Amino acid sequence: MSNWIKVKLGDIVELKRESYHPKPDEVLPYIGLEHIGQGTLRLISVGKSNEVTSTKSYFSKGDILFGKLRPYFRKVVRPKFNGVCSTDILVLTSKNPRKFNQTFLFYLMASQEMIDLATASSSGTKMPRADWKVLQNLEISIPEDVNEQERIGKILETIDDKIDINIRMNKTLEEMAMTLYKHWFVDFGPFQDEEFVESELGMIPKGWKVIQVKDLGEVITGKTPSTKVKEYYGDKIPFIKIPDMHGNVYIVKTETMLSELGAQSQKNKMLPPNTVCVSCIATPGLVVLTSEMSQTNQQINSVVCKEGVSPYFVYLFFKSISDNIVTLGSGGTATLNLNKGDFSRIKLLMPTNEVMTGFNNKVESIFNLIKINSLNNIELENLRDYLLPRLLSGEIDVSKAEKQVEEVL
Structure with a gap:
């Protein structure tokens, strides 16, 4: 096992402070706290910079975005694009990527231990905010070998990649179901040869x-x-x-x-x-x-x-x-x-009972697969969150964790 060293967070992670003033005629991806899932380590959606007015912060692809407002919500993401974000989000990056692996640092910042430390050091009662001046002085242990850091980050990232695949698959499946719905109930594709009658919603197949x-x-x-x-x-x-x-x-x-x-x-x-x-x-x-x-x-x-x-x-x-x-x-x-x-x-x-039953039979397997993928993602999130603190503390051997994840995926 790699040698572990004690460091201050501020010695390995840098806070970026590049301000952005929104312009009506410029549209950049915008991330607010409302766009980050609670504890999921992923984005729910992305906004637009021309829809906000107050000063924001720039971030680059791969930066770590750490929600400092009510940090116990564990809103931490690593976007795969450049953009701007709320000033209630800390934009963090490795001080030296050759010594401190960025992916490892992302999971370090997303660990429950870090969330708890950020919460404990927050100021304010109703709307507590994590304070970087306090966080940067936190003493933590990390593997001295950057290759060991990279292996730990890769294990956790592999799990998140599988979650992303399931999410994309579910989106495609839902789009397939919606396309079928519109074909049947908006365009009336399968019923064009039937008799249509007037209704308050326009012309509809007879019997509907x-x-x-x-x-x-x-x-x-x-x-x-x-x-x-x-x-x-x-x-x-x-x-x-x-x-x-x-x-x-x-x-x-x-x-x-x-x-x-x-x-x-x-x-x-x-x-x-x-x-x-x-x-x-x-x-x-x-x-x-x-x-x-x-x-x-x-x-x-x-x-x-x-x-x-x-x-x-x-x-x-x-x-x-x-x-x-x-x-x-x-x-x-x-x-x-x-x-x-x-x-x-x-x-x-x-529609008629016959049409309703026919449509249900067409899409039921699609929705069942969506549910299976969603349940699988919960299992994967639980595995990631089980391994995360144990890998960051050295409790679990990296080689064993690699084998365990390989078997699951």
């Missing part, structure tokens, strides 16, 4: 009808159990909130879990697997499916589909009108809010 969302099944608006009762929270029932929805088709992991007691305190809010959840307040238009018995908070309306209604059809319908949901939720107020009544009255086209 216009319905409202409430006709699809039961509409349930979520609720948050009292946070004053600690016993309501635990590790039994996923409790879905808007941050859990970003970039997901299926919810397979949530920031917050309820106990059985908490779930039973509002059992009328329980959602079975394959319930369609739609965000309707603050960030309206996000759509996901539940993968197990779950509950949501009050910002989300959900549709528990009745027998004969495909949840995949309903999911794709809401995805196809996500921009309209934002418009419906505007209502002239600062906070976007689509209430249950208006949500329930959204109109859509309902």
Whole structure:
């Protein structure tokens, strides 16, 4: 095993301080804290520099972006492009890449130990911020041999690469399902030879009808159990909130879990697997499916589909009108809010039972594969987060970890 040395963080990591002033006619990739997943070590989305006004910071491809506002959220990413970011994000890079491997340093900064140290050194009560002046003086242990650092970084990066492959595959699968949905229910491709009739939504195949969302099944608006009762929270029932929805088709992991007691305190809010959840307040238009018995908070309306209604059809319908949901939720107020009544009255086209069943059978295998990939990613994240502190402390031999990851992947 390589010799390990004690160093100060500021001796191996450099804080970059290049300011950027947004210009209306210049568009650069922009990363704010809202674009970084909590604890996932990856981006949810990317914004545009001309959509913000205050001073930002430049970053380069491969830099480490460390969210300093409420660092316990573990918002750490390493973008594969140049751009600008919020000043609530520290832009970090290796002081000497020949001695201190950048990938190793990324996982060092993303380790729970570093997150805990950053949190403990934060200033401010309601909105604590990590202070680089404190962080740079932290004493840590690292392998002296840069090749050993590189091997450790490569092990963890290989796991993240596999997660990215699954994410890209899921995006492609969802696009395939949406293409099929639009071919059937927007362009009426398979039904061109049938008789069409007038409806309030235009010409539709005979036998189809216009319905409202409430006709699809039961509409349930979520609720948050009292946070004053600690016993309501635990590790039994996923409790879905808007941050859990970003970039997901299926919810397979949530920031917050309820106990059985908490779930039973509002059992009328329980959602079975394959319930369609739609965000309707603050960030309206996000759509996901539940993968197990779950509950949501009050910002989300959900549709528990009745027998004969495909949840995949309903999911794709809401995805196809996500921009309209934002418009419906505007209502002239600062906070976007689509209430249950208006949500329930959204109109859509309902095909015949035969067509609904046929479509469900076409896309079911696609959604099942998306769910499998999503569950696999949770296992991979758990493996990465298990190995990370043990590799950074020297507890696990690097060769053994390489073999373990090779067997899993």
